[in-house]
Amino acid sequence: MKIMFLGAPGAGKGTQAEHTAQRLGIPTISTGAIIREAIKNSTAMGLAAKSYTESGKLVPDEVVIGIIKERLEKDDCKNGYILDGFPRTVVQAQALDEMGIEMDVVVSIEVDDDEIISRMNGRRVCAKCGATYHTKFKPSSDGIHCDNDGELLTQRKDDSPEVVADRLKIYHEQTEPLKDYYASKGVVKVVYGQKNVDDTTRLTDEAIDSIKK
Numbered sequence: 001m002k003i004m005f006l007g008a009p010g011a012g013k014g015t016q017a018e019h020t021a022q023r024l025g026i027p028t029i030s031t032g033a034i035i036r037e038a039i040k041n042s043t044a045m046g047l048a049a050k051s052y053t054e055s056g057k058l059v060p061d062e063v064v065i066g067i068i069k070e071r072l073e074k075d076d077c078k079n080g081y082i083l084d085g086f087p088r089t090v091v092q093a094q095a096l097d098e099m100g101i102e103m104d105v106v107v108s109i110e111v112d113d114d115e116i117i118s119r120m121n122g123r124r125v126c127a128k129c130g131a132t133y134h135t136k137f138k139p140s141s142d143g144i145h146c147d148n149d150g151e152l153l154t155q156r157k158d159d160s161p162e163v164v165a166d167r168l169k170i171y172h173e174q175t176e177p178l179k180d181y182y183a184s185k186g187v188v189k190v191v192y193g194q195k196n197v198d199d200t201t202r203l204t205d206e207a208i209d210s211i212k213k
C-alpha cells in the first residue's frame, strides 16, 4: 500500500505515520526526518539544507526529489510505504507522477492554524529514534525522556513561534494546493485532526481501511 499524509506543519502527519507504519508493517519516508538526520551528521546535503530547514523554508525541489528517488529504491519499500512531508510543491508531486508512482490514498489531516500554533509549543522529539511527544496531548511516561530509548527529549529548532508562522504561510501558498491535485485523482480522504491524538488515529485508521485492497 502507498499512503501519503498531507497537512500543515504540526497537523499530526508524523504522529499518524508512526502509528500507521507499525499497524501495517510498512516504512515511513519522512523527508523532514531524513534532512534532520543529515544535518545532525553534517553531510553535504545536511549542510546545504540546514539554513532552509531551520528558518522554516522549503529545501529546493531538486534536492528533496533526489532524496526521495534514492530512498524509494531501497528494498524495504517494495511492499509499500508511507510518505510524510513529501510532496510539498506541485513540482514534487509531478516528479512522483513521472516516476510512475500512484498513491492508493492521500490522507489530508486538517487542523486550524490557531490550534497548530499552540500545539507546536508543546512538541518534544527524540533526536535518536525520531519519536514525537507533546507535553500535554501525548506526554512520555516521565515527561522528559523518550519511552523507546530513554533519550532526553528536545524541541525542534523550527518550532519557535516566528518560524512556525512562516512555515504555515509557506504551507498555505505551496502545499495546500496539492489537496486539489490529488482530489482530481480521486484518492483524498479528509481526517479532521481532533484535539485528542487517539480520536485522530481512529479516524485515520478508518480512512485507510476504507480503501484497503
Ligand code: AP5
Residues within 6 Å of the ligand: 007, 008, 009, 010, 011, 012, 013, 014, 015, 016, 031, 032, 033, 035, 052, 053, 054, 056, 057, 058, 059, 060, 061, 064, 084, 085, 086, 087, 088, 092, 119, 120, 122, 123, 124, 132, 133, 134, 135, 137, 138, 158, 167, 193, 194, 195, 196, 197, 198, 200
Ligand atoms: P517536516 O519535518 O516534514 O515538518 P512539517 O511538515 O512542517 O510537519 P511537522 O513535522 O512539523 O508536523 P507533523 O504534521 O508531522 O506533526 P506531529 O505529528 O509532529 O519538515 C521540516 C522541514 O524540512 C521543512 O520546513 C523543510 O525545510 C524541510 N522539508 C521537509 N520535506 C520537504 C519537502 N518535501 N520539500 C522541501 N522541504 C522539505 O505533531 C505535532 C505535535 O502535535 C506533536 O507534539 C504531537 O504529539 C501533537 N499532536 C499530534 N496530533 C495531535 C492531536 N490530534 N491532538 C493533539 N496533539 C497532537
Ligand code: MG
Residues within 6 Å of the ligand: 013, 014, 015, 032, 084
Ligand atoms: Mg513531522
